[in-house]
Structures are given as C-alpha cells and as structure tokens.
Amino acid sequence: MNLDELKKRREQNFLAHKKKKKEYYLKKKKIVKKExxxxxxxxxxxxxxxxxxxxxxxxxxxxxxxxxxxxxxxxxxxxxxxxxxxNKEKRLEYDKEYRERKKEELKKYRKEYYKRLKEKQNKL
Structure with missing residues (x-):
C-alpha cells in the first residue's frame, strides 16, 4: 500500500464513523418528549x-x-x-514532628487566637 491509498482509506473510515455518529444522535433526537x-x-x-x-x-x-x-x-x-x-501511631508521630517543626508559629497562632477570643468575650 502506498501513502495515497492509506490516506484515502483513512478518510473513508473517518467519514463512515462520522455518518454513523450522526445517525446515532439523530435517532436519539427522534424520541419525542411529552409536552x-x-x-x-x-x-x-x-x-x-x-x-x-x-x-x-x-x-x-x-x-x-x-x-x-x-x-x-x-x-x-x-x-x-x-x-x-x-494509623494511630503514624499520626501521633507526625503530629509530634509537626509541632516541633512549627513550634514558634504555633505559639504565635495560639497567642493571636486567645487574644481574639478574649476580645470577643469582652464585646459580649
């Protein structure tokens, strides 16, 4: 087979597929919905x-x-x-490592959190 023949066959297959697809969708559309x-x-x-x-x-x-x-x-x-x-042990180990890595950030966060909590209570 040469290149031109392959291209023609591919084009024919593609067109046949397209036609089949179109018929399928048209068939689906023919279903009449109740008004x-x-x-x-x-x-x-x-x-x-x-x-x-x-x-x-x-x-x-x-x-x-x-x-x-x-x-x-x-x-x-x-x-x-x-x-x-x-996975309880893994979680506890991870939490411990995380707390140690983020110790300062957690302190700062807790300080801010309790400060906001206090302000809320004072407003009430």
Missing part, C-alpha cells in the same frame, strides 16, 4: 397535588433505600475507625 402544559400543571389545585405526589415519591424512594443507606453509613464509619486505629 408539558405549565398553565395547567401549576394551577392552584393541581400545584398542591403535584407537590404532594413528589413528596410521596421521594419518601417512598428513601424508605425503600433506607436500610441500604444506613448500612453504607455504618460501613463507612467502620472503615474510617479501622483506618484511624491502624
């Missing part, structure tokens, strides 16, 4: 009914998933607790 008449939907009676329906649907959704949500929260807490227990 919503907002004047009718938002009238006084209908509005309150719609809100109640939405609330009911959300409550059902949460109720159905409640056990799963609670389970995931417990798993997250357990993994977090395990992680902290495993």
């Amino acid at each position: 919503i008449d907002y004047q009718e939907e938002l009238k006084d009676d209908n509005f309150s009914l719609k809100i109640k329906e939405i609330i009911k649907a959300q409550k059902n959704y949460v109720d159905v998933r409640k056990d799963l949500i609670i389970k995931k929260i417990k798993e997250y807490k357990d993994t977090k607790k395990d992680y902290y227990e495993q």
